Amino acid sequence: xxxxxxxxxxxxxxxxxxxxxxxxxxxxxxxxxxxxxxxxxxxxxxxxxxxxxxxxxxxxxxxxxxxxxxxxxxxxxxxxxxxxxxxxxxxxxxxxxxxxxxxxxxxxxxxxxxxxxxxxxxxxxxxxxxxxxxxxxxxxxxxxxxxxxxxxxxxxxxxxxxxxxxxxxxxxxxxxxxxxxxxxxxxxxxxxxxxx
Numbered sequence: 001x002x003x004x005x006x007x008x009x010x011x012x013x014x015x016x017x018x019x020x021x022x023x024x025x026x027x028x029x030x031x032x033x034x035x036x037x038x039x040x041x042x043x044x045x046x047x048x049x050x051x052x053x054x055x056x057x058x059x060x061x062x063x064x065x066x067x068x069x070x071x072x073x074x075x076x077x078x079x080x081x082x083x084x085x086x087x088x089x090x091x092x093x094x095x096x097x098x099x100x101x102x103x104x105x106x107x108x109x110x111x112x113x114x115x116x117x118x119x120x121x122x123x124x125x126x127x128x129x130x131x132x133x134x135x136x137x138x139x140x141x142x143x144x145x146x147x148x149x150x151x152x153x154x155x156x157x158x159x160x161x162x163x164x165x166x167x168x169x170x171x172x173x174x175x176x177x178x179x180x181x182x183x184x185x186x187x188x189x190x191x192x193x194x195x196x
Contacts, residue, residue: 010041010045010049011049013039013040013041014035014039014041014045014046014049014050014056015056015059015060015063015064016039017035017036017038017039017040018030018035018038018039018056018057018060019060019102019103019106020038020102021034021035021038022057022102022105022106022110023101023102023103023105023106023110024102026110027053027057027106027110030053031053032046032047032053035053035056057106057110060103060106061107064103064107065126065128065129066128068093068096068129069128069129069132071092072089072092072093072132073132075088075092076088076089076092076132076136081143081145082136082137082139082140082143082145082146083140083145083191085136085139086136086137086140086187086190086191086194087183087184087187087191089132089133089136090163090183090184090186090187090190091180091183091187093163093167094163094166094167094179094180094182094183095180095183097167097170097179098170098175098178098179098180101171101175104167104170104171105171107167108164108167108168108171109168109171126160129160130156130157130160133155133156133159133160134152134156137150137152137155137156137194138152140194145194145195146194146195147194147195150194155194159190162186162189162190163186166179166182166186167179170182
């Protein structure tokens with residue numbers, strides 16, 4: 001096993017431990033020592049990979065979101081119909097958040113409480129996700145499925161905002177229902193509004 005692989009494995013181990021610690025204790029209450037304990041490493045080891053707790057939080061956001069976007073693109077590339085792609089995107093988003101509730105809590109609740117994160121990302125940098133949504137809508141317009149008079153920027157924000165708020169509501173309700181059951185009703189709402 002090469003040195004780069006070991007470095008990436010340790011970095012990933014620390015990020016996953018931080019997700020658990022931040023979700024369980026809250027970002028502000030969790031200490032680097034809590035993350036280290038969860039990861040099974042010395043606290044000083046964390047500083048070999050991250051500058052501080054804020055850097056760790058931002059890295060989780062950047063790297064996990066990029067991973068989701070890449071996986072979503074890969075899975076959606078199998079579909080040709082834009083309506084099916086949009087519906088599948090809602091399902092994928094909710095499935096991933098339900099499958100990773102600690103990560104969902106960090107994304108939906110803890111990131112928004114970090115002043116450093118909010119100043120670094122006044123609007124969380126989800127450009128890749130917004131681009132994906134926009135591409136699907138434009139594809140639907142070209143296929144004659146979606147209206148051409150849409151204000152694309154507003155539609156992308158409204159679509160993402162609906163996903164975001166649905167996950168937050170699920171978390172705040174104690175995850176006492178299947179988040180994935182919300183996928184079809186939400187997809188139907190948007191698809192009907194987008195249709196010609």
